[in-house]
Amino acid sequence: MKLCIDHADISKIRHIYEFYPADGVSTNPSILAKTGRPPYEVLKEIRAFIGTDAELFVQAVSGKAETMAEEAHRIVRELGDTTLVKIPCTPEGFKAMKQLKKEGIRFIGTAIYTAMQGYLAAKCGAEYVAPYINRIDNMGFDGIQVAKDIHDAIKGSGLDSGLLAASFKNSQQVLELTKYGVKAVTAAPDIIEVLVKNAAIDAAIDQFTADFYELAGEGRTMADC
Numbered sequence: 731m732k733l734c735i736d737h738a739d740i741s742k743i744r745h746i747y748e749f750y751p752a753d754g755v756s757t758n759p760s761i762l763a764k765t766g767r768p769p770y771e772v773l774k775e776i777r778a779f780i781g782t783d784a785e786l787f788v789q790a791v792s793g794k795a796e797t798m799a800e801e802a803h804r805i806v807r808e809l810g811d812t813t814l815v816k817i818p819c820t821p822e823g824f825k826a827m828k829q830l831k832k833e834g835i836r837f838i839g840t841a842i843y844t845a846m847q848g849y850l851a852a853k854c855g856a857e858y859v860a861p862y863i864n865r866i867d868n869m870g871f872d873g874i875q876v877a878k879d880i881h882d883a884i885k886g887s888g889l890d891s892g893l894l895a896a897s898f899k900n901s902q903q904v905l906e907l908t909k910y911g912v913k914a915v916t917a918a919p920d921i922i923e924v925l926v927k928n929a930a931i932d933a934a935i936d937q938f939t940a941d942f943y944e945l946a947g948e949g950r951t952m953a954d955c
């Protein structure tokens with residue numbers, strides 16, 4: 731499963747890349763807006779850091795198929811062909827997806843709240859489809875179940891697509907989909923950090939260190955004792 735960072739702040743992206751096995755970066759217009767900077771300036775900075783092999787996800791914002799397709803071409807021209815354009819799963823979005831598929835532009839279906847949106851985007855040729863787990867939960871439905879339904883529908887239909895599950899509030903949501911074998915998840919840096927945040931882990935490591943200092947002397951390690 732790929733683990734992507736749902737953020738645009740380069741210092742946070744650098745931090746997650748330093749400590750965790752990150753595979754790419756996803757953004758959306760709200761995430762870009764939080765930087766307060768010109769979008770392509772921010773995105774080029776991220777691209778330069780993650781390299782040309784890693785996938786970068788960038789959303790088209792216009793509501794019409796033709797202009798979304800124009801945005802998609804500009805996004806790929808500016809940021810390279812490992813950039814996947816996020817297209818909202820609306821009727822206009824599906825129309826744009828069909829065109830982009832013919833034109834060889836890579837894209838994903840986003841803003842997914844229902845299983846059928848995900849299935850149709852996969853059928854249009856989306857490499858990934860992005861259900862919004864926590865936002866679905868907040869509407870009183872089961873985000874994990876929607877994601878699993880989409881995963882099953884894609885696999886059951888033999889479509890060449892997979893999930894880029896998004897919108898997480900806690901590590902349990904990420905774990906549930908990791909166990910289910912989804913293609914990718916994207917989570918904010920604070921959620922990625924909380925995946926392994928546990929007082930019991932810290933206490934165990936502290937005890938190991940204290941015991942070793944007792945044996946070999948304060949500050950000693952296996953490299954210098």
Ligand code: G3P
Pocket residue numbers: 736757758862864865896897898
């Ligand atoms: O791009 C979609 C995803 O980032 C939404 O996450 O946390 O705003 O619900 P959130």
